[in-house]
Amino acid sequence: MTAVAATVEAVVAAGGPHIPPRLAALEERLAALTTGYGDVLARYGGETIAAGGKRLRPLLVFVVAGPDAPAARVLRAAAAVELVHSATLVHDDVLDRASLRRGQPTVVASAGRRVAAATGDLLFSRAFAELADNEHADEVRVLSAASSALAEGELLQRADAWDAGVTVDRYLRRCERKTASLFEAACRLGALEGGVGDPDGLGAFGRAVGLAFQLLDDVLDVSGPAARTGKARGTDLLDGTVTLPLIVARDRDPELARFDLRAIGGPREAETVCERIAATGALEESRRRALRLVEEAKGSLPGLPDAQRRALELVADGVVERYS
Amino acid sequence: MTAVAATVEAVVAAGGPHIPPRLAALEERLAALTTGYGDVLARYGGETIAAGGKRLRPLLVFVVAGPDAPAARVLRAAAAVELVHSATLVHDDVLDRASLRRGQPTVVASAGRRVAAATGDLLFSRAFAELADNEHADEVRVLSAASSALAEGELLQRADAWDAGVTVDRYLRRCERKTASLFEAACRLGALEGGVGDPDGLGAFGRAVGLAFQLLDDVLDVSGPAARTGKARGTDLLDGTVTLPLIVARDRDPELARFDLRAIGGPREAETVCERIAATGALEESRRRALRLVEEAKGSLPGLPDAQRRALELVADGVVERYS
Numbered sequence: 001m002t003a004v005a006a007t008v009e010a011v012v013a014a015g016g017p018h019i020p021p022r023l024a025a026l027e028e029r030l031a032a033l034t035t036g037y038g039d040v041l042a043r044y045g046g047e048t049i050a051a052g053g054k055r056l057r058p059l060l061v062f063v064v065a066g067p068d069a070p071a072a073r074v075l076r077a078a079a080a081v082e083l084v085h086s087a088t089l090v091h092d093d094v095l096d097r098a099s100l101r102r103g104q105p106t107v108v109a110s111a112g113r114r115v116a117a118a119t120g121d122l123l124f125s126r127a128f129a130e131l132a133d134n135e136h137a138d139e140v141r142v143l144s145a146a147s148s149a150l151a152e153g154e155l156l157q158r159a160d161a162w163d164a165g166v167t168v169d170r171y172l173r174r175c176e177r178k179t180a181s182l183f184e185a186a187c188r189l190g191a192l193e194g195g196v197g198d199p200d201g202l203g204a205f206g207r208a209v210g211l212a213f214q215l216l217d218d219v220l221d222v223s224g225p226a227a228r229t230g231k232a233r234g235t236d237l238l239d240g241t242v243t244l245p246l247i248v249a250r251d252r253d254p255e256l257a258r259f260d261l262r263a264i265g266g267p268r269e270a271e272t273v274c275e276r277i278a279a280t281g282a283l284e285e286s287r288r289r290a291l292r293l294v295e296e297a298k299g300s301l302p303g304l305p306d307a308q309r310r311a312l313e314l315v316a317d318g319v320v321e322r323y324s
Numbered sequence: 325m326t327a328v329a330a331t332v333e334a335v336v337a338a339g340g341p342h343i344p345p346r347l348a349a350l351e352e353r354l355a356a357l358t359t360g361y362g363d364v365l366a367r368y369g370g371e372t373i374a375a376g377g378k379r380l381r382p383l384l385v386f387v388v389a390g391p392d393a394p395a396a397r398v399l400r401a402a403a404a405v406e407l408v409h410s411a412t413l414v415h416d417d418v419l420d421r422a423s424l425r426r427g428q429p430t431v432v433a434s435a436g437r438r439v440a441a442a443t444g445d446l447l448f449s450r451a452f453a454e455l456a457d458n459e460h461a462d463e464v465r466v467l468s469a470a471s472s473a474l475a476e477g478e479l480l481q482r483a484d485a486w487d488a489g490v491t492v493d494r495y496l497r498r499c500e501r502k503t504a505s506l507f508e509a510a511c512r513l514g515a516l517e518g519g520v521g522d523p524d525g526l527g528a529f530g531r532a533v534g535l536a537f538q539l540l541d542d543v544l545d546v547s548g549p550a551a552r553t554g555k556a557r558g559t560d561l562l563d564g565t566v567t568l569p570l571i572v573a574r575d576r577d578p579e580l581a582r583f584d585l586r587a588i589g590g591p592r593e594a595e596t597v598c599e600r601i602a603a604t605g606a607l608e609e610s611r612r613r614a615l616r617l618v619e620e621a622k623g624s625l626p627g628l629p630d631a632q633r634r635a636l637e638l639v640a641d642g643v644v645e646r647y648s
Contacts, residue, residue: 037476040483091445095438114419114482118475121415121448125471128452132464140456140464147449151442152361158438159364 153178477502
């Protein structure tokens, strides 16, 4: 069982029997959404959707909205968030010239840059079309704010590339933009539909969980093992992305502090640098920071029915357990 | 005076004194919209906006909405349409690796693919944020339908590239998606805000004018002169884009019908092929087709106050006159 499946099972046990049918309906809805714009987009949009992913953001929408929120409306919000997420992945793969994602060939690898760019654009515009049907302007605002933040996050990552002197604050700001913003949007959308719990408070919860998610993802890039993460250790180092483990490790190991990332010649050397980072205890420190974020997020959850609060805590724990 | 400035002047004379202040407010609004997402996006988003363009789509929004529509709401609709248009230009330049647009260096040329991709994404998401403030779900639907059509149009163009056997119907379908859809959206948004005139009828008017606009743009690519169009003659031929003049010319000139586009070695040869297309009378035929579209569009305009109908006819004429 995957960590997410285990989380869903725990959430259901905690009082969320409405979750599995909503996740199933989401798959159906997503699969139907990319048709009607020509065969090519139907194919690659459909494949992108079908390749799956953890559906963590829709899960947050469903859990935050709660069992009493109208199913069709919550479904649209969940689909919209997942569509924006999928759109950014397809576009990122174009920019990174990535050949594989989730073990499948990327759209750019299968069909070229133009098809991939158009597929991302379609998924993106379908997200807003989907949300429009909820006739709730705040939801469109939430999603476009998140999309704008994602664009900013992508640029922050590039602006700071190869700069090992990036501060923790700057690193966290980048993670907020490129990852936490969409987790926040998921919780806000759920709150707007559920009508239970303060959207700002739930948004803050989503942001913290999203931040923890990114921190732990960055830890995994250094810790490996590759067999579990599906990519080589040190991939971030090789493309110049400076993450928390390296920032912390540079404070503790003077040789790492002097080290120029551009000197890493290939995967082998990247793995050696990963070992060196790990030896400083920076991975534990980064993990602790992520866990603290999740604990704080759980502690500051706004007033919610007990079953719903418990379910949200389980989702937050699930994000962490995936990496434990 | 540019053709668009002349059109605006004529529209004002026909009873549109509200137009110039709205166009001025649009520039202010667009300039303010890209700040708040980091310096890089503010700079390149701002430069993209400032590089201008004809603002034809916002003009359609303003004219269709009429003088009595609430200024702030119409402004948001106009800004949203222009933002989507600008976003697609920035992204197209990435895909085409274009170095100049409107005589200025493109974002991709100045700042690279990542910055350009993110700039386009920002403009795109700002469009939906802008429209959300109108709290009118139909408007979000209209804009996302147009955005999806643009993605489809881009792919149709690529799918048909180098295929000189493309039919007129298929060519028109591509133009509807890649150009007419956003003109249609501009008119629909204006109609939704103005509340005067049937949105479907006005949308059809916009679609026809947009289609004529694209046809005439394709004529200009063959006819030149380069000094007027700002690009070399036969640019479409060189990147394999088969347009109406070539489709018509192939019916009339057996040698052109046998000709393989891939055999064109460079701008010189492209110019020769342009001459050959022009010699068949295909340019006049294509122009006539565009003019007929505009006349039909004007003839089928739904019920509107006289001044507004006259203003719309002038905008349609302006699109044509730009190319006469």
